[in-house]
Amino acid sequence: MLSQIQTQKQQLKILPQQIQMLNIFHLNVLELDQRIQDEVDENPLLEKNDEEDSQNADKLAKEAVQDFQDWEEHGYDDIPDYKTEYENYFNSEAIPNIPIKASTDFREVLKDQIRYSELNKRQLHLADYMIDCLSGNGFLLQNIEDMADDLSFKEGMIVEPGELVDVVKAIQLLEPVGIGAKNARECLLIQLHRFDKKGPDVKKAIQLLEHHYSDLSHRNMDKIMEALEIEEDELKIILKLLSSLKMKPILEEIEGNLNVNNNILPDFILTVNEEENIEVNLFKSRSSSLYINQSLMETVHNSSLTRNKSATQYLKSKLNSAQWFVNAIKQRESTMMQIMRAMVELQREYFIYGDVSLLKPMILKNIADKVGVDISTVSRVTSNKYVDTPFGIILLKNLFTEGIINKEGEVISNRVIQSAIEGVIEKEDKANPFTDQQLVTILATKGIIVARRTIAKYREQLQIPVAQLRRMWA
Secondary structure, eight states, rough: OOOOOOOOOOOOOOOOHHHHHHHHHOOHHHHHHHHHHEEEEHHEEEEEEEHHHHHHHHHHHHHHHOOOHHHHHHHHHSSSSHHHHHHTTBSSSSOOOOOOOOOOHHHHHHHHHHHSSSOOOOHHHHHHHHHOOOTTOOOSSSHHHHHHHHHHHEEESOOOOOHHHHHHHHHHHSTTTTOOOHHHHHHHHHHHHOOOTTSSHHHHHHHHHSSHOOOOOOOOOOHHHHHHHHHHHHHHHHHHHHHSSSSSSSSSOOOOGOOOOOOOOOOOOEOOOOOOOOOEEOOOOGGEEEEEOOHHHHHTGGGOOOOHHHHHHHHHHHHHHHHHHHHHHHHHHHHHHHHHHHHHHHHHHHHOOOGGGGGGOOOHHHHHHTTTTTTHHHHHTTTTTTTETEEEEEEEEGGOOOOEEEESSOOHHHHHHHHHHHHHHHHHHHHSOOOOHHHHHHHHHHOOOOOOHHHHHHHHHHHHOOOHHHHHOO
C-alpha cells in the first residue's frame, strides 16, 4: 500500500559560490595573482589596471634610499658590483669572497625521482603537492586528512585521504632514505626496512621502534629486554645500530657557511613606530585595480534592444561572474584585515618585542568569535599566509597555540614551553643530557609546572630524541 508522508527537517548545505569564496580565502599572494589573471583572461567584462601596480612599484622605489645622486657619484663608487649582487643571496652582512655554488632544492630532485614510479597522472599531481609540503628536514608534518581537505578546496576535486596514503608510500621509497616520514621514529623505521630483515639485530630494532618506543623514550631498558627477550649485550648492539641511522631525512649541512635566502612574499606588512603603535596593511591590494568594462556593461543593460539572445545571455553571465569576483576579492581583503587586526590585538606584546615568551594562548575560535566569522574562515585566511614584522617573516598558523596554567595561575602558550625546552636542551652537556624528569624540575624553577608526559609530547613534536639517544648521537 502506497502512502505519502510529509516531513520537515533542517539540512546544512554549502553553496558553490561559498566553496569558491573559501578557495579564494585560501590562496596566497602568488596564487591570488594567478587566479586574478586567469579571470581577466577568461572574462571580457573584467579588467585589471596594471598601471596602478606599476605606479605603486615606482612609488616604493622612490621611497627607498637612493644610493647615488648622479652619474659622477655612481661612476666613482668604490663598492664593487659583485658585493651588492651577493646581498640578494645571503642573510648575513659578511659576504663571502668565493663564487656562489649552484644549489638544487631537494624537493625538485624528489619530483624528478617520482616520475619514474608507477603512479598515474593524478597521483603524480598529488605527489608534487605533498613533496612541496615537506619540511626543510624532509618530514611530512601535515596531517593526511588536512592535506586531503586543502587539495579538495584548492584543486576543485574530491581527494580522499586513502589516495594520499598510497602516494606517501611511494614518496617514502625515494632517496634520501626516510623522506616523507612524519617523525624521527618513522624515519628510523623506514631506514631499518631497507636493511636485510633476516638479521636478528635489525628484527629486534624494528620490534623495539614499533612496539616499545615509549619504553625507550622513558628509558625502561629492563622492560625492553624482557619484552624482546634479549640480554644487555644484545640491547647495546641494537642501540648501536639505531645510533648509526639518521634522525632526519635531510641533514642540515651548511657548506662554507653559505645561507641562501628563502624569499617569501608576505600577505601582510606589520610596522611598529616609536610610540609602540602597531600598523597592519596588506602587502598588495588587488581590489582597487580590478574593475568592470563600462561599455560592455552598458551593452548588457541595453540587451533588450538586441535580437541575439545567445550573445546577450553570455554577456549577462559574464557580468554576474565579474561582479561576484570583484566583490569576492574585496570581501577577502576586508576579512583578512579584520582577522589580522584581531590577532594583533590579542598578541600585541609579541608583535612589539618579538619575544616568543610573550606569545599568549590563542586558538581559531578566539579569533572567530572576535571577528564574527566561522572558524573555517579563520583557518582558510591564516593557512599558508605570512606577515612581515620588524623581527622577521612569521607564518600565521604558528601563532595559534594551546595554553597551560603555570604556578602563578597564569595561562601560558605551549610555544613558550617548547621554546624553553629547546633552550635547556641546547645548553645541556651532550655527554650527559637531561632526562624528561630533569627537564620537569628545570622548567619548574622557571615557573613552568608541567608533567613529564607533557615534556615528552612537546619534545617529540620538536623532533628531539630521548636523552639516551641524544647521548649516543653526541
